[in-house]
Amino acid sequence: MKRLSFIAFAICAVVLVFAACGEKKFKGFTKTSTGLYYKITTKNPEGKIPQIDDYLYLEVSFDADFDSTLTFPMREMTDILMPSVFEGDVYEAYSLLKEGEEGEFYIQADSFFLKMTGGLPPSVKPEDVLHFRIKLNEVKTPEEFEQEMAIKRQEYEAMLAESKAAEAAALASYIAEQKITVKPTASGLYYVEMLKGNGAKAENGKQVSVHYTGKLLDGTVFDSSVERGEPIEFVLGGGMIPGFIEGILLMKEGGKATLVLPSALAYGERAVGDMIPPYTPLVFEVELLKVSDVAAAE
Numbered sequence: 001m002k003r004l005s006f007i008a009f010a011i012c013a014v015v016l017v018f019a020a021c022g023e024k025k026f027k028g029f030t031k032t033s034t035g036l037y038y039k040i041t042t043k044n045p046e047g048k049i050p051q052i053d054d055y056l057y058l059e060v061s062f063d064a065d066f067d068s069t070l071t072f073p074m075r076e077m078t079d080i081l082m083p084s085v086f087e088g089d090v091y092e093a094y095s096l097l098k099e100g101e102e103g104e105f106y107i108q109a110d111s112f113f114l115k116m117t118g119g120l121p122p123s124v125k126p127e128d129v130l131h132f133r134i135k136l137n138e139v140k141t142p143e144e145f146e147q148e149m150a151i152k153r154q155e156y157e158a159m160l161a162e163s164k165a166a167e168a169a170a171l172a173s174y175i176a177e178q179k180i181t182v183k184p185t186a187s188g189l190y191y192v193e194m195l196k197g198n199g200a201k202a203e204n205g206k207q208v209s210v211h212y213t214g215k216l217l218d219g220t221v222f223d224s225s226v227e228r229g230e231p232i233e234f235v236l237g238g239g240m241i242p243g244f245i246e247g248i249l250l251m252k253e254g255g256k257a258t259l260v261l262p263s264a265l266a267y268g269e270r271a272v273g274d275m276i277p278p279y280t281p282l283v284f285e286v287e288l289l290k291v292s293d294v295a296a297a298e
Contacts, residue, residue, distance in 0.1 A: 025065075025129075026106065036088030037106035037129075038096050047098030048139045050081045055145040056094055057138035062130045064109065067123040074133065086111040093134055102135040160269055163279040167263055171281045174217045180260065189243050190260035191250050199253025200291040204237040208248060209290040215283045222275040231289055241266050244284060251288045259284040 029037040050056055061074035084091045089112070093105040109128040113120045140148065175190065184190050202208055211231045213224040225231050234240065236248060243265030251257055261282045263269075269278045276282070 029104070029106065032088065032092065032096075034084075034087035034092060035108065036092050036096075038093065038103055039105075040097070040101055040103045042100075042102035042135070044098050044100035047100040047136075049098055050094060050136070050139045051141075052081055052083060053142055054081045055079075055140045055142065056081055056136060057140070058094075059135040059137065060132065062107075062132045064128065064130050066109075066125070066128050067121070070109075070121060070123070070130070076137075086115045089115070090132065090134075093132060094136065097134065097136040099136055099139045102133070105132040105134060106130070107132055160278050163277060164269070167279045167281060170217055171260075171262055174281070174283075175260070185246065187242070187246060187265060188262045189246050189265055190258075191247055192258040192260070193255070194258060194285075195254070195256035197252030197255025197288055201252050202236060202248050202250075202288060202291050204249070205294070206236050207233060207290075207292045207294050208236055208288060209233045210248065211287040211289060212244075213285045215285070216276070217281055217283065220275070222273075235294055241282075243282070244286075247284065247286060248288060251286070253288055253291045256285075256287045259286060 026037050029039045031037050056079050058077050058079060059074055060072070060077055062070075062072045064070040079094070081094050082091050086108070088107060090105075090107060093103070093107065096105075097103055106129040109124045109130045110120060110126055112130055113124060180190055180192055182190060182192055200206075209231045210233075211225050213226050214222050216222060221227070236245065238245070241261070243259060243261030246265065247257060247259035247261075261284070263279045263281055266280065266282045267276060267278075271278050
């Protein structure tokens with residue numbers, strides 16, 4: 001009898017400890033009928049109240065005290081307020097904020113990962129919760145959002161037109177400054193041979209090993225196999241920007257050349273990362289290290 005009493009006492013003690021931890025974790029929070037715990041830490045009573053289908057400009061982060069790897073650092077994002085996909089979810093959290101307000105929320109971890117990401121991390125247990133920090137910076141109706149996007153599209157198209165118009169002058173200025181006297185190929189590529197190769201000729205279907213450094217016209221390096229210390233290997237015929245392939249096909253093994261590509265032979269109106277804007281001519285310093293048959297290379 002004493003044995004059973006001791007076990008019962010131990011179980012009760014564990015339950016009380018967990019209950020106390022839960023009370024401490026949620027101290028100062030309000031619980032909704034769906035089980036969402038929330039606390040508005042920065043209030044703006046006059047702020048706009050978001051409605052379903054509104055576009056929300058947010059700052060969001062979450063962490064988990066049960067698993068330090070389950071973290072999402074604070075970052076800006078845009079989301080649309082939708083009906084809840086599970087009780088006490090992030091959409092309910094959004095709806096509790098007014099424009100300009102910030103809050104903390106505890107959301108059921110297993111439901112979040114299963115319903116919002118499609119996969120459940122192995123460390124997540126049914127009782128676990130994620131601690132969210134959410135700041136609602138701005139609310140836009142669908143109509144306001146579309147108007148904003150239309151303005152941004154107009155601005156982007158104007159920027160593209162300006163960049164396209166400026167490319168020819170920038171390229172001509174570079175050719176003059178570098179004293180490049182060779183004529184461009186029919187496609188517009190400037191091929192400046194620096195060292196004549198005396199090995200096998202590069203041909204479509206051949207495997208090549210190439211060292212290169214890619215630059216903008218102002219000399220900014222955006223990519224370099226030389227800096228990485230490892231040449232690239234690929235089969236000629238595709239997979240690279242057209243001007244790069246055309247230039248390599250003019251070379252023999254052991255040769256070095258500078259390739260000046262108008263944007264039509266590079267990325268055209270596409271931007272690549274933060275370094276290559278639309279309609280940007282590119283310069284490649286290339287060295288053809290090896291030419292081989294694909295079967296031999298394998």
